[in-house]
Every structure is written in structure tokens, then in C-alpha cells.
Amino acid sequence: MAFFLETLLGGLMSGMLYSLVALGFVLIFKASGVFNFAQGAMVLFAALAMARFSEWIPGWLGIESLFVANVLAFAVAVVIMFVVAWLIERLALRHLVNQEGATLLMATLGIAYVLDGIGQTIFGSAIYKIDVGMPKEPVMMLESVFEGGILINKEDFIAALIAALLVISLSIFFQKTATGRALRAVADDHQAAQSIGIPLDRIWVIVWCVAGITALVAGIIWGSKLGVQFSLSTIALRALPVVILGGLTSVPGAIIGGLIIGVGEKLSEVYLGPFVGGGIEIWFAYMLALVFLLFRPQGLFGEKIIDRV
Amino acid sequence: MKLRKLAVTASLAAIGLSAALTAPATYAAEEQFFPVLAYRTGAYAPNGAPWANGYVDYLKLTNARGGVNGVKIIFEECETGYATDRGVECYERLKGKHGGATVVQPLSTGITFALTEKAPVDKIPLVTAGYGRSESQDGSVFGWNFPLIGTYWMAADVLVQHIAKKEGGFDKLKGKKIALVYHDSPYGKEPIALLQERAKMHGFEVSLLPVAHPGVEQKATWLQIRQNKPDYVFLWGWGVMNSTSLKEAQATGYPREKMYGVWWAGAEPDVKDVGDGAKGYNALAMQHGAEQGSKVVKEVLEKVHAKGQGTGPKDEVGQVLYMRGLISAMLSVEGMRAAQARYGKGKRITGEQMRWGLENIVLDQKTLDGMGFGGVMRPVQTSCLDHMGSAWARIHTWDGKKWNFTSDWYQGDEKVLRPMVISTAGKYAEEKKIVRRTAEDCKK
Numbered sequence: 037m038a039f040f041l042e043t044l045l046g047g048l049m050s051g052m053l054y055s056l057v058a059l060g061f062v063l064i065f066k067a068s069g070v071f072n073f074a075q076g077a078m079v080l081f082a083a084l085a086m087a088r089f090s091e092w093i094p095g096w097l098g099i100e101s102l103f104v105a106n107v108l109a110f111a112v113a114v115v116i117m118f119v120v121a122w123l124i125e126r127l128a129l130r131h132l133v134n135q136e137g138a139t140l141l142m143a144t145l146g147i148a149y150v151l152d153g154i155g156q157t158i159f160g161s162a163i164y165k166i167d168v169g170m171p172k173e174p175v176m177m178l179e180s181v182f183e184g185g186i187l188i189n190k191e192d193f194i195a196a197l198i199a200a201l202l203v204i205s206l207s208i209f210f211q212k213t214a215t216g217r218a219l220r221a222v223a224d225d226h227q228a229a230q231s232i233g234i235p236l237d238r239i240w241v242i243v244w245c246v247a248g249i250t251a252l253v254a255g256i257i258w259g260s261k262l263g264v265q266f267s268l269s270t271i272a273l274r275a276l277p278v279v280i281l282g283g284l285t286s287v288p289g290a291i292i293g294g295l296i297i298g299v300g301e302k303l304s305e306v307y308l309g310p311f312v313g314g315g316i317e318i319w320f321a322y323m324l325a326l327v328f329l330l331f332r333p334q335g336l337f338g339e340k341i342i343d344r345v
Numbered sequence: 346m347k348l349r350k351l352a353v354t355a356s357l358a359a360i361g362l363s364a365a366l367t368a369p370a371t372y373a374a375e376e377q378f379f380p381v382l383a384y385r386t387g388a389y390a391p392n393g394a395p396w397a398n399g400y401v402d403y404l405k406l407t408n409a410r411g412g413v414n415g416v417k418i419i420f421e422e423c424e425t426g427y428a429t430d431r432g433v434e435c436y437e438r439l440k441g442k443h444g445g446a447t448v449v450q451p452l453s454t455g456i457t458f459a460l461t462e463k464a465p466v467d468k469i470p471l472v473t474a475g476y477g478r479s480e481s482q483d484g485s486v487f488g489w490n491f492p493l494i495g496t497y498w499m500a501a502d503v504l505v506q507h508i509a510k511k512e513g514g515f516d517k518l519k520g521k522k523i524a525l526v527y528h529d530s531p532y533g534k535e536p537i538a539l540l541q542e543r544a545k546m547h548g549f550e551v552s553l554l555p556v557a558h559p560g561v562e563q564k565a566t567w568l569q570i571r572q573n574k575p576d577y578v579f580l581w582g583w584g585v586m587n588s589t590s591l592k593e594a595q596a597t598g599y600p601r602e603k604m605y606g607v608w609w610a611g612a613e614p615d616v617k618d619v620g621d622g623a624k625g626y627n628a629l630a631m632q633h634g635a636e637q638g639s640k641v642v643k644e645v646l647e648k649v650h651a652k653g654q655g656t657g658p659k660d661e662v663g664q665v666l667y668m669r670g671l672i673s674a675m676l677s678v679e680g681m682r683a684a685q686a687r688y689g690k691g692k693r694i695t696g697e698q699m700r701w702g703l704e705n706i707v708l709d710q711k712t713l714d715g716m717g718f719g720g721v722m723r724p725v726q727t728s729c730l731d732h733m734g735s736a737w738a739r740i741h742t743w744d745g746k747k748w749n750f751t752s753d754w755y756q757g758d759e760k761v762l763r764p765m766v767i768s769t770a771g772k773y774a775e776e777k778k779i780v781r782r783t784a785e786d787c788k789k
Contacts, residue, residue: 039572046564161390163588163618172622174598187571189596261592263618267388267559267585274562305565315529315555317565 038182043306044299045188051298052196053261056254057275058282058290059203060247065284066210067219067243069137069226070129073144076272077151078248080264081120083255084155085113087164087264106168110252117248120151125241133236134226152269161266166259170194195257200291202253206246207287219243223285274318277325283338292336297321375415377681377693379404379674380439380446381422382432382456388559389427389584391614392666396452397422398657399670402645403678405656409648413682414690419443425456427584432456433463440467447699448472448677454532457490462777464489468696470680470703474673475500475608475631479535482762483770484704484732485781491703493676494725494735495631497535498765499757500607501579503738504629505543506755507605508577519548524570526563526590527581529555536581536607542765560586567593580606580628587615591623601626608738612665616743624745630665632722633672634741635748637663641671641717665748672722679706704729704787723754729787736762 057079064072072078090109099105128143171190179185210216222229222239230236258268275294282293301317301324309316334340383397384390404418412418421442423435432451440446449464450472451457457477464471465488471477472491479498481490508523509515525540527533537553544551552573554566560582567590570578578599580590587610594601602625606615611628613635636642642663650659661667684694684702694702708716708725727734736757741748774781 039568042571043565043568046568050562050564156386156390161386161394163391163585163614165618172592172595174596187597191596262561262585263588265388265391265585266386267561270388270559271561301562302565302568306569309565313555314553315557317562318557 038178038184038186041182042186043302045186046192047299047302048295049189049192049196049298050302051278051295052199052291053192053254053257053294054275054278054298055291055294056195056199056202056250056257057271058278058294059206059287060250060254061272061275061279062282062284062287062290063206063247063250064243065223065279066287067223068129068140068240069223070140070144071137071284072247073141073272074148074151075247075251075275076269077148077155078117078120078251079255079258079271080266080269081151081155081255082113082117082248082252083166083259083264083268084159084164085116086110086252086256087166087259088159089113090166091164102167102169110256113252114249117252118245121244121248122241124244125237129240130237148269152266156266164259164264166256166264168256168260170260191261195261198253198257202250203287203291206250209246210287215239215242274321277321279335280325281328281335283335285339286335286337289335289337297324300324375412375417375691375693376419376443377413377416377447378443378445379418379420379677380435380442380449381420382425382435382439382449382451382453383422384425384427384452386424387426387428392584392609392612393427393452394657395612395614395661395664395666396670396673398655398661399667399672400450400674401656401670402649402662402667403671403674405649405654406641406645407674407678409652413678414685416681416685416691416693418678425451425453427453427455429453429455429459433459436460436463440469444693445469445696447681447694447696448703450474450673450677452476454478454535455530458531461487461490468700470696470700472673472677472680472703474676475669476532479539480766480769480773482731482733483766484729484787486770486774486779487732488782489700491680491727491732493703493706493727493733494672494722495608495738496733497532497581497607498539498762499733499736500629500631500738501536501539502543502757502761503755504579504605504607505540505547506758507740507752509547515547521549521577522552522573522575523549524552524554524573524575524578525581526554526556526566526570526578528560528583528586529557532583532609533581536579538765538769539761540579542761546761556582556586556590559584561589563589563593567597567599570594570599571597576603578604580604580610582606582610582615584614588618588623591616591619591626595619595622605629605740608669611741611748612669613748614666621745623743625742627740627742627751628748630739630741630748630750631669632735632737632739633665633668634750635663635665636668636721639663639717639721640719641675641721642668644717645671668721672718675716675718676706676725677703679708683707703727704732706734729782729784 060075089112090105093108094105174187176185218234278293278297282289301321304320305317384393425432448470454476457473474493475495477492479496481487540551606628608629608631616623680703683705684698688698706727723737725734740752742751
């Protein structure tokens with residue numbers, strides 16, 4: 037029982053981290069109707085900026101405090117992600133207003149390659165460290181109930197809390213602020229939103245900036261956990277089944293989807309894996325998402341698309 | 346008439362031009378082409394780049410020393426991204442360049458598997474120092490594969506010998522549990538056969554835990570380890586998978602002192618980022634470790650880096666994977682030297698002649714010392730039947746800052762390895778209808 041609970045909790049915490057990356061997809065799709073294939077590349081780019089500046093800044097400014105260096109590096113990384121967002125709008129999206137979804141998807145695919153390449157050229161392709169003081173040692177709980185207790189990874193637990201906070205903030209931003217409502221209006225119909233005076237270019241810059249910040253937070257958490265290197269960009273592939281399951285337009289969907297995928301893949305690996313040779317968690321997540329699609333093509337919380345014929 | 350003359354002249358000119366363009370290019374006799382299949386981008390770049398830098402730096406050093414009996418080495422790099430399809434594409438693109446490739450080092454067991462059937466057709470030897478197919482040590486079947494100075498079966502064998510020594514003898518392994526955490530690829534699967542063979546012999550239990558590429562998600566794997574509590578964990582990872590394993594071991598409280606990595610899981614990029622969390626972690630050293638103090642490294646710094654021709658960063662020179670690349674290049678260069686000794690010093694050699702050279706490498710300790718490899722590696726002697734040439738390894742341990750050797754030398758046990766090599770190679774020969782090379786063939 038204790039082992040089952042450990043696996044379950046481990047899955048839930050991994051799921052929260054997937055949700056964090058999935059949020060980036062949802063944000064941009066919700067606000068601009070673009071399926072942003074570059075989200076993984078943005079996570080890597082943001083994490084690289086954070087890792088390298090936290091390494092360079094102490095040398096440049098003679099700072100000894102890790103905390104100050106991290107705060108400054110975070111600020112620089114935020115500015116960099118804003119510049120990236122602005123450039124994406126100016127150089128790519130502005131020219132593709134009212135184009136087909138597939139065209140926009142291909143554009144983001146191109147953006148992913150450019151960001152991957154530029155990121156590694158500027159910041160390097162080795163493994164870099166982000167040290168934000170996350171605890172690495174495990175903690176044991178319920179030792180009086182279960183023999184040996186239940187192991188909780190403190191780092192994953194804190195990361196899950198940060199992810200939850202970010203999700204709540206974003207939900208409030210979308211539901212309660214004028215900018216949030218404008219973002220939703222743009223997503224519904226570019227032309228209609230423009231006709232009532234919503235500035236499309238400004239809205240797109242805002243949403244890519246928000247997605248950039250989400251990518252930065254995800255990059256810091258995943259980077260602190262795994263080290264900052266190219267594989268971070270593949271984390272986005274782990275978030276794809278999450279958005280399929282949760283629905284591309286729903287922030288709560290990204291969370292629930294993440295939790296289901298996280299738990300599903302961990303339980304499948306532990307309990308089904310030994311019967312089929314193991315190493316099944318990645319494809320199991322996709323299989324779960326595909327089975328879901330058969331019954332609910334719009335995902336758990338996605339909006340049902342009804343077209344008049 | 347004028348028109349006819351003009352047409353004939355034009356036709357002759359066209360024929361002449363076409364002949365000039367299609368004639369086989371002539372290459373300076375003093376140049377030998379080494380393709381370099383490498384990966385400096387993608388998920389495995391942090392580990393692939395130092396290897397490639399060491400490999401290329403040694404080729405540059407060879408040229409700085411005056412080449413091989415005056416023959417300069419030319420090289421061209423192709424990015425494989427550690428992907429088998431791209432590796433095969435690189436091989437096809439480079440094999441005919443600059444008068445033809447002399448030797449290819451794929452730096453991937455997956456690519457090696459794919460090229461094993463192409464090499465005999467193209468007559469280009471594949472050098473796979475420390476990786477590739479373990480049974481390819483049998484040169485009578487795998488005539489073109491050279492897993493020089495180490496195979497995965499040998500590596501697994503040495504690891505079992507080491508833990509047996511720690512436990513107080515092979516008989517003490519009975520009932521012990523060993524978990525193999527491996528990259529779910531041909532590379533990661535290679536040691537399984539040997540471990541299962543040794544498990545039958547000594548009565549220990551092996552549990553297999555595959556990790557999908559690139560290896561960044563291992564929570565379920567380490568929860569299983571926490572539940573099963575193996576006595577030892579063998580790590581057969583590559584790239585980010587290694588550091589992730591160490592981080593998960595820390596997060597689940599598995600003692601790093603009981604973890605043993607293969608030589609591709611025992612370099613600086615695997616542990617640096619983990620720091621103190623990797624303290625006590627052991628890995629196999631494919632003879633060499635980090636060798637910043639060696640003579641050959643000092644020579645590279647003096648003759649290559651000091652002249653602004655270094656391939657990678659200066660502080661990387663002498664690190665574990667850099668040394669692996671450097672030694673891999675040295676072994677190929679020595680194969681070329683041996684071939685020249687037979688087929689003509691100072692002359693360009695063919696792929697077939699290179700194969701003979703690689704089958705007749707004799708590097709005794711005196712020669713190695715003279716080349717600057719004293720203390721770095723042990724003697725190597727290959728033959729037509731033994732394409733490995735040396736089966737020595739030792740253990741080094743990460744102390745939080747650097748790797749230190751923590752064991753004596755071990756030699757792969759031929760009594761265990763040889764029958765497995767012969768039998769598996771025999772099955773391959775039967776399946777592919779390959780006739781084993783005879784003593785006469787070996788002389789060619």
C-alpha cells in the first residue's frame with residue numbers, strides 16, 4: 037500500500053510539472069488560436085538564459101550572494117523572453133494574421149528550430165546548473181502508519197506548489213482582468229476582436245510574454261531538477277498528451293490532464309511495465325490520450341467546436 | 346563546312362570538358378582521409394562534443410608531429426545527433442570523399458549495428474573503441490569491426506568481478522540483487538547477456554530497468570529500486586540520463602556508493618551538475634580516467650592549443666571523454682602506421698590495408714610511454730581473431746570535485762567471455778551466411 041501511495045504521489049507531482057509546460061501551450065492557443073510548437077524550445081531558451089546569466093553576473097559585478105545573482109539573472113531572463121516575444125510578433129505572427137491554423141503551426145515549428153539553434157549558439161550546449169536552493173534530499177512521512185514510511189521528494193513537492201500558484205494566478209488573469217478578456221476575444225475571432233478596437237499586435241505580444249514567463253518558470257524548475265541542456269526542449273513532448281487530454285483551451289484542463297497523465301504513466305510503468313519489458317511510460321501517456329480522443333475529441337475541458345454547414 | 350567544323354570542335358570540347366570533370370580526382374599521395382562522425386548538437390551533445398574534440402585534436406597533433414611517416418591526415422566532420430539514420434547518411438556521404446574513407450568511428454552502438462553489414466561491402470573498417478557489438482571481438486566473423494580495448498560484455502564482467510571482490514568472493518554473490526538501469530537502445534541492452542550468464546554462474550539476481558530516450562524521466566524506475574532494494578545498481582546510461590539517475594538516486598535515498606556506471610556513465614558531464622549528490626558514485630574507467638597530467642595532454646596543449654588550433658575549450662583537454670576520443674584516434678592512427686609498415690611507409694593506404702594494420706597493432710608499454718600514454722593505458726595487441734586487443738579496466742570514484750582511481754586493474758575473464766563471443770558470432774555467421782576467415786585469409 038505504501039509503495040502504491042508513493043507511486044501515486046510521485047505521479048501527481050510529476051503531473052503538476054507537466055501541467056506547467058502544458059500551460060504554455062494552452063495560454064497561446066487560448067489567446068491566439070496558435071498551437072505553439074515552440075513551447076519546448078522557449079523552455080530551453082529561458083532556462084539557458086537563467087543558468088548562464090546566474091553564472092556570468094557574479095563574475096561581472098563581483099556579487100557573492102547566490103540569491104542576488106539569481107534574482108538579477110531572473111530579471112535579465114524575463115527581459116530576454118519579452119524581447120523574444122516581441123520579435124516573434126514582429127517577424128512572424130504579424131505577417132500571418134487570418135492565416136490557416138496549419139500555417140501558424142508551421143511558423144511555430146520554424147520558431148522552435150531558430151530558438152534551439154540560437155540558444156545553443158549564444159549560451160552553449162553543455163549541461164548548466166540552476167541552483168535556486170531547491171532541497172534534493174527526500175523526506176519520509178507517515179512512518180507510524182506504514183513500515184518505512186512514504187517517501188516524498190521535497191523538490192518535486194515545492195515545484196508542484198509553485199506550479200499550482202502559477203496556474204491560479206493565470207486563471208485569475210484570464211477570467212478577471214480586461215486584458216484577459218481581450219485575449220479570449222482575440223482567440224475567438226481575430227477580425228471581430230479587431231473590429232471592436234482590440235489591438236491584435238499588442239495582445240499577441242502580451243500573450244507570448246506571458247507564455248515566455250511560464251516557460252521561464254518551467255525552465256527554472258525542470259533545469260534545477262535535471263540540469264539545463266537540450267533535453268529540456270523535449271519536455272514539451274511530455275506535455276502534448278496533457279493538452280490532448282485536458283483540452284487546448286482550458287487552464288484547469290491542463291492541470292487535471294497533467295495529473296492524470298503523471299499518475300497514469302508512473303502506475304503503468306511500475307505495474308504494467310514488468311509484463312511488457314518496461315520503458316513504457318512515454319508511449320503509455322500518448323496511448324491514454326489517444327483513447328481519450330476517441331470518446332472526447334475536444335479533451336476533458338476543451339470547448340466543443342460546432343460548425344454550421 | 347564552317348558550321349560542320351564548328352560543331353565538331355564544340356563536340357570535342359564538350360567531350361574533353363566532360364572527361365575532365367568525371368575523371369577520378371587525383372589526391373596527393375601524402376594525405377589520408379578520416380571521416381569524423383560526431384554529435385555536437387541535441388540531447389547527447391554535452392557528452393559527444395568532448396569525445397569529438399579529443400578525436401580531432403589527436404589528428405591535428407599527428408599532423409603537427411609530421412603525419413604518419415609524412416602522410417598527413419585530412420578529416421571532415423558530420424553531425425549525426427546520435428541518430429542512427431543520420432549516422433548512416435553521414436557514412437554514405439563521407440565514405441567516398443577525398444579518395445575514400447580509411448576508417449570510420451560511428452560513436453554510437455545503434456549506428457554501428459546499422460553499418461556492420463555495409464562495412465564489408467565498402468571495405469572500410471569500423472573502429473568502435475569501448476562500444477558496438479560485443480561479439481564483434483571475433484574477427485573471423487566480424488572482419489571489419491574493431492571494438493578496440495573494450496566491449497560491453499567485458500565491461501559488465503569487470504563490474505561483476507569488482508563487486509565479487511568487495512563482497513569477499515564470487516560465492517558471496519549468491520542471493521544478491523543487482524539492478525541494471527539501462528538506456529533503452531542497442532547500447533543499453535548489450536550487457537544483459539553477460540549479466541544473465543554471470544547470474545547463472547554465481548546465483549545472483551538481475552532485474553532489468555529500461556529508461557526511454559533521452560532518459561529525463563526516471564521517477565518510476567527509482568521508485569522500483571526503492572521498493573526492491575537491490576544490493577547494487579549498474580548504470581548503463583548516456584548523456585543526460587546519467588545525471589538524472591544520480592539525482593533520482595539522491596531523491597530516493599539510494600546510496601551512490603552502491604552505484605556503478607559503465608565507462609560511458611563515468612565522465613565529468615555526468616556528475617558535475619550533481620556535485621556532492623554524486624559523491625561516492627563509481628564508474629568503470631576504460632583503462633584511462635581524467636588525465637590532465639599525462640604527457641600526451643601536455644603535448645596537445647603545446648602543439649595544438651597553444652597555436653590557436655584547439656578544437657574545443659582548453660580546460661576540457663584531459664577530461665574523461667576527451668581522453669576517450671583522443672585514444673580512439675590514436676588507435677586508428679597506429680593501425681594506419683602498422684599498415685604502412687607492411688604496405689609502404691609514407692604511402693596512402695586502402696581500407697583493406699587499414700584492416701590489416703588494425704589487426705596487427707602492437708603497442709607495448711615502452712611504445713605507449715614514448716607516445717605520451719604512460720600511466721594512461723596498458724599495452725594493446727590485436728590479431729585477426731581478436732579485434733579487441735586488450736581487456737583491462739579499473740574503477741574510478743567521484744569525490745564531489747574530481748574522479749579518483751579506487752581499484753586495481755581488472756581483466757575481463759576470457760573463460761567467460763570467449764565462449765559467449767564465439768557462440769554469438771557463430772550464430773550471426775550462420776544467419777548472414779558468412780564463412781569464417783581462415784589463417785590464410787588473415788594474412789591478406
